[in-house]
Amino acid sequence: MDAWLKDSTEVEASWVTVDLAIFTVRGDQLMVLLIERGLEPFDGWPALPGGYVQKSETLREGALRELREEAGIDGSRLHLEQLGAYGDPLRDPRGRVVTIAYLALGPDLPTPVGGTDARRAYWASLSQLVSEAKELAFDHPVILADALEEVRRKLEYTAVATAFCGESFTLSELRAVYEAIWGQRLDPSNFRRKVLNTAGFVQPTGEQRLPPTGRPAALYRRGSAWLLNPPLLRGNGHAA
Amino acid sequence: MDAWLKDSTEVEASWVTVDLAIFTVRGDQLMVLLIERGLEPFDGWPALPGGYVQKSETLREGALRELREEAGIDGSRLHLEQLGAYGDPLRDPRGRVVTIAYLALGPDLPTPVGGTDARRAYWASLSQLVSEAKELAFDHPVILADALEEVRRKLEYTAVATAFCGESFTLSELRAVYEAIWGQRLDPSNFRRKVLNTAGFVQPTGEQRLPPTGRPAALYRRGSAWLLNPPLLRGNGHAA
DNA sequence: AGAGTTATGGTCAATGGGACCATAAGGCGC
DNA sequence: GCGCCTTATGGTCCCATTGACCATAACTCT
Numbered sequence: 001m002d003a004w005l006k007d008s009t010e011v012e013a014s015w016v017t018v019d020l021a022i023f024t025v026r027g028d029q030l031m032v033l034l035i036e037r038g039l040e041p042f043d044g045w046p047a048l049p050g051g052y053v054q055k056s057e058t059l060r061e062g063a064l065r066e067l068r069e070e071a072g073i074d075g076s077r078l079h080l081e082q083l084g085a086y087g088d089p090l091r092d093p094r095g096r097v098v099t100i101a102y103l104a105l106g107p108d109l110p111t112p113v114g115g116t117d118a119r120r121a122y123w124a125s126l127s128q129l130v131s132e133a134k135e136l137a138f139d140h141p142v143i144l145a146d147a148l149e150e151v152r153r154k155l156e157y158t159a160v161a162t163a164f165c166g167e168s169f170t171l172s173e174l175r176a177v178y179e180a181i182w183g184q185r186l187d188p189s190n191f192r193r194k195v196l197n198t199a200g201f202v203q204p205t206g207e208q209r210l211p212p213t214g215r216p217a218a219l220y221r222r223g224s225a226w227l228l229n230p231p232l233l234r235g236n237g238h239a240a
Numbered sequence: 241m242d243a244w245l246k247d248s249t250e251v252e253a254s255w256v257t258v259d260l261a262i263f264t265v266r267g268d269q270l271m272v273l274l275i276e277r278g279l280e281p282f283d284g285w286p287a288l289p290g291g292y293v294q295k296s297e298t299l300r301e302g303a304l305r306e307l308r309e310e311a312g313i314d315g316s317r318l319h320l321e322q323l324g325a326y327g328d329p330l331r332d333p334r335g336r337v338v339t340i341a342y343l344a345l346g347p348d349l350p351t352p353v354g355g356t357d358a359r360r361a362y363w364a365s366l367s368q369l370v371s372e373a374k375e376l377a378f379d380h381p382v383i384l385a386d387a388l389e390e391v392r393r394k395l396e397y398t399a400v401a402t403a404f405c406g407e408s409f410t411l412s413e414l415r416a417v418y419e420a421i422w423g424q425r426l427d428p429s430n431f432r433r434k435v436l437n438t439a440g441f442v443q444p445t446g447e448q449r450l451p452p453t454g455r456p457a458a459l460y461r462r463g464s465a466w467l468l469n470p471p472l473l474r475g476n477g478h479a480a
Numbered sequence: 481a482g483a484g485t486t487a488t489g490g491t492c493a494a495t496g497g498g499a500c501c502a503t504a505a506g507g508c509g510c
Numbered sequence: 511g512c513g514c515c516t517t518a519t520g521g522t523c524c525c526a527t528t529g530a531c532c533a534t535a536a537c538t539c540t
Contacts, residue, residue, distance in 0.1 A: 011255075011292040011293075011294055011295065012295045013253030013254060013255055013256075014253060014254060014255075014256045014293070014295075015253055015254075016253075016254045016256070016327070016338050053254070053327065053338075055252050055254075055329065055336055056329055057329065058327060058328050058329065059325060059326075059327040059328075059338070082324050082325065084322050084324060084325070085299060085322065085324070085325040085340045086299075087256070087293065087298060087299035087340065088298050088299075089295065089296055089297065089298065096295055098256050098293075098299070098338070098340075100325045100327065100338075157397075170487085171487085171488095172486075172487075187528095187529070187530075187531090188486085188487075188488085189487095189488075189489075189490085189530095189531085189532095190528065190529065190530085192487085192488070192489085193489090193490095193527095193528085194527090194528080197527090210537070210538090211485085211486060211487085211537085212485095212486095212538090213484075213485050213486070213537075213538055213539080214484085214485040214486025214487065214536080214537060214538080215485080215486050215487045215488080215535065215536040215537050216486090216487080216536070216537065217486075217487055217488090218487085218488090229473070230473060230526095230527075231471065233469070233470060233528095235528095235529075410518085411518085411519095412517075412518075427497095427498070427499075427500090428517085428518075428519085429499095429500085429501095429518095429519075429520075429521085430497065430498065430499085432518085432519070432520085433496095433497085433520090433521095434496090434497080437496090450506070450507090451506085451516085451517060451518085452507090452516090452517095453506075453507060453508085453515075453516050453517070454505080454506060454507080454515085454516040454517025454518065455504065455505040455506050455516080455517050455518045455519080456505070456506060456517090456518080457517075457518055457519090458518085458519090470496075473497090
């Protein structure tokens with residue numbers, strides 16, 4: 001293989017890892033899955049779950065495997081997309097480690113047990129992370145910030161919000177996803193109108209669900225549309 | 241370094257490369273820079289320019305270096321953003337090579353000379369590539385398709401179109417960028433209204449430029465805004 | 481029954497955008 | 511100079527979308 005290298009003193013092989021930003025919405029909070037690292041470097045620090053990519057698997061397969069191994073989550077039922085590659089030569093003190101960050105979104109998931117090189121795994125509230133100025137290992141703060149921005153933007157022009165809901169859901173639940181992630185209240189009536197007028201966003205199941213209090217709500221499941229055209233824009237922001 | 245590996249039979253180091261999808265608009269055509277490969281594998285095939293990432297540079301620096309070495313382009317004046325990582329274990333017959341794809345956008349650039357491992361470099365028209373069903377090396381067809389989709393989408397909600405123009409430009413030139421990339425005509429009057437009403441998209445220079453024929457057009461330079469809110473949507477498409 | 485709560489449905493006005501028309505300001509041929 | 515062609519610029523009309531509200535429906539709990 002070295003035969004193709006132009007300059008073996010400058011080019012050398014790298015370790016390739018995947019890191020996962022796994023989000024879910026619980027109540028009115030956007031949560032991200034963190035682990036407490038169980039080995040050096042950054043032993044004891046909170047970090048995003050992740051690990052080495054094996055030689056025979058695709059990057060996506062590696063992400064799905066780490067999802068299972070480190071977070072105990074079956075990835076077949078959640079949304080997984082690539083966020084990007086992070087390869088600053090100094091990002092890992094061990095040497096050149098390029099990581100491919102993945103974004104995973106799912107409905108309220110069980111708290112997972114710790115994985116192989118994690119002492120424990122837990123859901124952390126995003127707003128709490130920010131307010132406590134919590135530090136993360138490696139360049140994970142950057143990855144997490146990029147992931148958050150990606151989710152926020154993707155809610156606007158795709159139907160990805162349904163990935164945070166279960167098989168069937170009410171429009172209030174769907175709206176709660178938007179509110180938790182955008183951090184702003186949306187008008188229930190206008191939200192409803194927008195969602196129902198967007199062909200293929202959701203489709204009614206015909207069933208109802210009783211909330212803890214109040215009128216029963218109709219249930220929907222995700223529709224066939226992925227792109228929302230026109231998009232569902234967040235206004236200038238008007239908290240309530 | 242091996243001390244951190246969990247299973248040295250399954251995890252091994254990978255080669256990391258960058259590949260570049262460099263776009264420009266010439267006339268009414270969207271062009272992409274291709275090279276003719278000068279060595280195996282895929283010797284003689286057209287491919288996206290790219291090469292190995294060196295051990296001491298960031299991924300972005302590697303992309304800028306390849307831009308210079310393989311395409312003879314000074315990257316300081318064009319838009320460069322990461323597209324994503326491609327790591328199918330079979331994508332390169334030499335073995336495990338993960339590539340980080342970058343998207344580069346610039347104004348009409350000079351035809352570059354061939355680089356180190358390229359026999360020659362040339363601009364290829366996107367529409368021609370499609371109509372001739374041209375094949376590319378590796379998984380570059382996928383990367384190119386992803387890059388194209390990314391540019392098209394990014395025109396909608398960012399001011400990235402100005403990256404295809406020179407320092408100063410007329411609104412017709414800017415519109416021509418949209419038309420070439422979206423493959424559809426836009427109404428000059430409505431386009432103008434939209435661009436000028438979007439605060440910070442462009443700012444007038446006060447100067448004019450004479451087109452080959454017709455009334456002189458006012459010149460603008462790019463403004464401070466990056467996100468367009470509301471976005472500049474392509475309609476359902478109505479060629480003319 | 482009445483209050484509280486959530487879901488659903490409708491109105492009204494402002495905005496933005498697509499289709500289209502009109503005018504301005506150059507060059508060119510005669 | 512005068513008309514003609516071309517491109518740039520500016521404006522109008524109308525409809526779809528949407529934000530701000532108001533009103534009603536359908537539950538539970540007291």
